[in-house]
Amino acid sequence: MTDKIKNPGPSTGDRKSEHVRLCLEEEVAGVGVTTGFERYAFRHNALPDLDFEAIGLETAFLGKKLDAPLLISSMTGGSAGTGRINERLAEAAQSRGWAMGLGSIRAAVEREELAETFKVRHKAPDIPVIANLGAVQLNYGFGVDQCRRAVEIAEADALVLHLNSLQEVFQPEGNTNFAGLLPQIGRLCRDLGVPVGVKEVGWGIDAQTARRLAEAGVAFIDAAGAGGTSWSQVEKFRSADAMRRAAAEAFAGWGNGTADCIAEIRAELPDMPLLGSGGLRNGVDAAKAIALGADLAGFGRALLGPAVDSAESAAAAMRQAEFELRTVMFGIGASGIGQLRGTDRLIRR
Numbered sequence: 001m002t003d004k005i006k007n008p009g010p011s012t013g014d015r016k017s018e019h020v021r022l023c024l025e026e027e028v029a030g031v032g033v034t035t036g037f038e039r040y041a042f043r044h045n046a047l048p049d050l051d052f053e054a055i056g057l058e059t060a061f062l063g064k065k066l067d068a069p070l071l072i073s074s075m076t077g078g079s080a081g082t083g084r085i086n087e088r089l090a091e092a093a094q095s096r097g098w099a100m101g102l103g104s105i106r107a108a109v110e111r112e113e114l115a116e117t118f119k120v121r122h123k124a125p126d127i128p129v130i131a132n133l134g135a136v137q138l139n140y141g142f143g144v145d146q147c148r149r150a151v152e153i154a155e156a157d158a159l160v161l162h163l164n165s166l167q168e169v170f171q172p173e174g175n176t177n178f179a180g181l182l183p184q185i186g187r188l189c190r191d192l193g194v195p196v197g198v199k200e201v202g203w204g205i206d207a208q209t210a211r212r213l214a215e216a217g218v219a220f221i222d223a224a225g226a227g228g229t230s231w232s233q234v235e236k237f238r239s240a241d242a243m244r245r246a247a248a249e250a251f252a253g254w255g256n257g258t259a260d261c262i263a264e265i266r267a268e269l270p271d272m273p274l275l276g277s278g279g280l281r282n283g284v285d286a287a288k289a290i291a292l293g294a295d296l297a298g299f300g301r302a303l304l305g306p307a308v309d310s311a312e313s314a315a316a317a318m319r320q321a322e323f324e325l326r327t328v329m330f331g332i333g334a335s336g337i338g339q340l341r342g343t344d345r346l347i348r349r
């Protein structure tokens with residue numbers, strides 16, 4: 001299966017496999033933009049009144065218990081090879097007690113034979129699984145029925161809509177009419193029957209946008225900020241058009257850093273369930289995301305390579321992030337996620 005991803009043959013046109021291949025093989029991180037986590041440090045507590053072994057990472061999301069406040073960001077599905085990645089990620093997420101996002105299910109809504117590549121519930125019966133669609137599809141023929149179908153295919157607990165305006169501009173087959181989406185998102189929130197969240201894809205959601213989304217009725221927001229995977233960089237490698245390639249290069253530093261997104265959304269919306277993702281590299285970044293106000297911290301591309309390898313490799317990478325997170329909590333004397341969230345030990349350097 002992974003051969004298909006590494007050596008795309010006649011199916012090179014398969015956009016999903018190509019995205020995965022580029023994310024594994026090319027320099028797709030933003031350039032000249034950072035998450036902003038490097039501007040923060042935890043003030044060490046030399047005498048934690050804690051047993052390291054007793055530190056708890058448990059939390060809950062979408063009404064389900066999680067063993068760690070962590071999420072696999074929406075990535076893939078839609079082709080045989082990427083379906084296999086989803087299965088491995090789901091198996092790892094179930095074993096570690098993380099939440100899991102699936103990549104955009106649009107292809108499977110349009111072509112039933114692809115549905116299989118998003119069916120991970122048998123591998124992950126207990127965790128929150130989140131279906132995914134591009135919000136812009138609401139302007140291109142998708143309504144509540146298609147969104148409901150995406151949720152059914154994945155047997156998902158929620159649907160997250162992604163906002164990816166600039167990716168749509170840079171990808172050859174892009175859907176660029178974003179006008180009038182907010183009321184349609186609001187209607188979907190009312191009619192879908194499962195919680196609807198909104199995420200970016202790595203350029204970040206600012207506080208004003210978050211406020212507008214909250215007023216439209218979204219159930220959660222994923223900041224998905226800059227400093228990690230850049231979709232203008234990814235699309236630069238796919239474009240056959242020299243003008244678009246050069247223009248994409250000019251956007252390598254675009255986007256709102258993840259740390260600022262989390263802090264400003266939390267300040268604007270104290271009660272909104274908030275996911276902090278975009279460029280997280282390890283459990284220390286995850287701890288900073290949570291201390292800045294995120295309820296869960298999300299990892300995307302950092303888990304892709306391990307998942308192409310095996311479910312065990314993905315679970316090992318996830319276990320390491322948990323270990324790092326728990327060690328941060330020991331280092332600041334926080335016994336549980338509630339204390340990490342409320343800590344006064346995160347300082348701006």
Ligand SMILES: Cc1cc2nc3c(=O)[nH]c(=O)nc-3n(C[C@H](O)[C@H](O)[C@H](O)COP(=O)(O)O)c2cc1C
Nearest residue numbers: 073074075103104162201202228229278279300301
């Ligand atoms: C291979 C790949 C495919 C992705 N596909 C989707 C997608 O279908 N829908 C979506 O909302 N985000 C998608 N993303 C974006 C991620 O969910 C995430 O927001 C982004 O990669 C930034 O996080 P990171 O820096 O940890 O990778 C994808 C990311 C990767 C690496």
